[in-house]
Amino acid sequence: MQEKKKIIINGAGLVGSLLGIYLKKRGHEVAIYERRPDMRLSGMAAGRSINLALSDRGLKALAKVGIADEIKKIAIPMHGRQIHNADGTEVFQPYGEDGQYINSVSRSELNMRLMDLAETNGIKINFNERCSTIDWQKNEVTYIHEDSGKNQTVSADIIFGADGAFSASRLQHQLQSDRFEYLQTYINCGYKELTIPANSENEYAMKVNALHIWPRKEYMLIALPNTDKSFTCTLFFPFEGSHSFDALKTKDDVNTFFNKHFTDAVKLMPTLTDDFFNNPTSSLVTIKCFPWVRDHSFALIGDAAHAMVPFFGQGMNCGFEDCSVLDEIMEKSGDDWDKIFAEYQSVRKPDGDAIADLAVENFIEMRAKTADPKFLMQKKLEAKLHEKFPEKWIPAYSLVTFSPDVRYSVAKKRGMLQENIMQEVMSIPGIEQKWDSLEMEHLIMEKWSLLKASLLNEE
């Protein structure tokens, strides 16, 4: 237990709700303020994406406050990528070793459970309260009620900004900071959600325990399973250009395009054209900023600190890990909140940046490389190396997804090291014939030892 503080959290999303539970368990007085209405009453969507991939880092953070099992009940394991090639063939690529998997969960269902659990723990969530200004001298937040328009000003010892990529807390912080570093940047693709309903026997229309991908180089379609036996599909697609949202203007355009490029999927999508024109096209942002904290009184957390594109499935997991890392630091540092926040920032800022960078890089891998035979050979070689040297060679995807004790920033460095070696090896003439030879294995592991030593020196 820490000395009891009055704490405000802006945002009752996934991270804000979980953070509340963590802080309450440490003995604090916690109140959450959320701009949106209570989704449990209104049935409104929690955000724009419908399902998410919960993996080991997120589960570890949920487990630490004893709610991982509760959440696992609403999750569907996905053991690998089911690749749907343009020629109609399919191939399954496991994500890791046997028994390693990620979990498809509904964002709104997960968020509602977390809100319930926050309230069960004695936290009051105030809905429809828009954070309008923060007075950093007085540590007071002014909220405007979205329906009544009424203002209220609330003071606190500590304020957390867990209010997402377009955080109102962060904007207040930015506008009243000197030397605030800030970057927001978008990729050239947007996304649109579509659906594959349960089939006529009320069963999943495709293999359930996989994340389905239709990689098409400049764009891709993915599908994640839902508990109601439907799949939510997401089309990642350029905004402009010959194949783009801009170019698909009519239902005919959409049908023609999908029939040509997603031939197997389109048969499972009876509401395709309606979905396409009714559902919004959303953009994909990366946000980096610094500092995340103000002395002992304010910290950004989750997307508010480090928004990332979804291609590593780590946005939520990273936000949950922010909470568990912060908790570890609180455990160590007692009541010295200057120290707690300084260490939280110094540990998490490089990790947030690292996973944001990896997420952009993974977009290229997912849409382009998963269909490339040489890439698949490389993945097989890496899997073999991992099997023979499980402590040494761990594929970057596994480091990020299944190794929650390895920091994102370290995973990124180790991944780059391995990728550099692989690039060298894959360019050896005749590699197709000898990739799984003992000669190659020795060569690779020699390079690995050499480079690893210099990496360790750096850390």
Place this chain on the structure above:
Amino acid sequence: MQEKKKIIINGAGLVGSLLGIYLKKRGHEVAIYERRPDMRLSGMAAGRSINLALSDRGLKALAKVGIADEIKKIAIPMHGRQIHNADGTEVFQPYGEDGQYINSVSRSELNMRLMDLAETNGIKINFNERCSTIDWQKNEVTYIHEDSGKNQTVSADIIFGADGAFSASRLQHQLQSDRFEYLQTYINCGYKELTIPANSENEYAMKVNALHIWPRKEYMLIALPNTDKSFTCTLFFPFEGSHSFDALKTKDDVNTFFNKHFTDAVKLMPTLTDDFFNNPTSSLVTIKCFPWVRDHSFALIGDAAHAMVPFFGQGMNCGFEDCSVLDEIMEKSGDDWDKIFAEYQSVRKPDGDAIADLAVENFIEMRAKTADPKFLMQKKLEAKLHEKFPEKWIPAYSLVTFSPDVRYSVAKKRGMLQENIMQEVMSIPGIEQKWDSLEMEHLIMEKWSLLKASLLNEE
């Protein structure tokens, strides 16, 4: 003349005032709204920096509306850099050819003249009006009067954001745009203004027609002449570290530091310690964003679009050039404002980014390299090449400062090309003995022709 539009300009700074004059001359109804009080009445400073270097691009833009001569009256020519080395020696480095110079002008005096000229041209400047919100559907700006707190909402056909690095117009634009690219980033140094007054005979205490620099690698002091025979000095200095603002806590600290590192300057600075502790320490930001425009109804201009650090002396000049380039485009495109703004953005965005990058690079050159003998040899060699091949080899500084017909983005590319050649040549063994030989000249110009061809292909 164009079809008369109702135009609002946010900001009566240097760029806002000049832009007003340009637009008024094209026949528009122009009103300017400025957050600050009228500096002509209040005697308040126009901004943070006291004097500026006006050079050919800025003068060209002033000349186009017939006010260059008027402004030149308050400017002091600076023909080169007067370097004050750490060992007490001095050396003069001309900026360009004979007759090429930049001009030291007082920011507030220049701003007041431009406001006068705007009013003479029939523009109303509304002071103390803070831009609070912009309604992009109605094209209406709401201002709050800084004294009375009274709101007023003004509608316009076209709104310009000329309100500086921390533009309120840009924030409204950003908050209501999807896919807005934004970067703000600071260098590790801040600045503080100090003064060298006129000497006891009421004369300049140093050579008047030069920009004085005390380069000290990690930091530097500069001084620009004022019309009252004083110099304004600016210390560019790290915020933190062993030599930093943070480390100079007492008057003794300041005296000791200046006596050691700026021995000749400190003798001319009787109010040094008072200035040091009374004047603010300011930060140095680079801002890049996109888009700069909204269809036919809004455009950012000057620092609001592209804030840069001051080390190329181009912030104001670039903002003035924005106005003259916009005017050229208006001349060509008549009343099609969608087209005018699209072209303005497509031309000026790469140029704004280029000069912002060059400005950061020049910081390194100014504080570190101007005291390096090899760098001075390189500058001499480049000056010689320019003399022999005046159309081919133009030093980057001259391209930016004295070649207003060469775009910043082209100046940057040509500068990089030349710098790459110089780096190669300077690393030739024994170059000290043969740098001005015919052999080297042939080698350099051969490389130049080769690389220039590929550069031209790219453009």
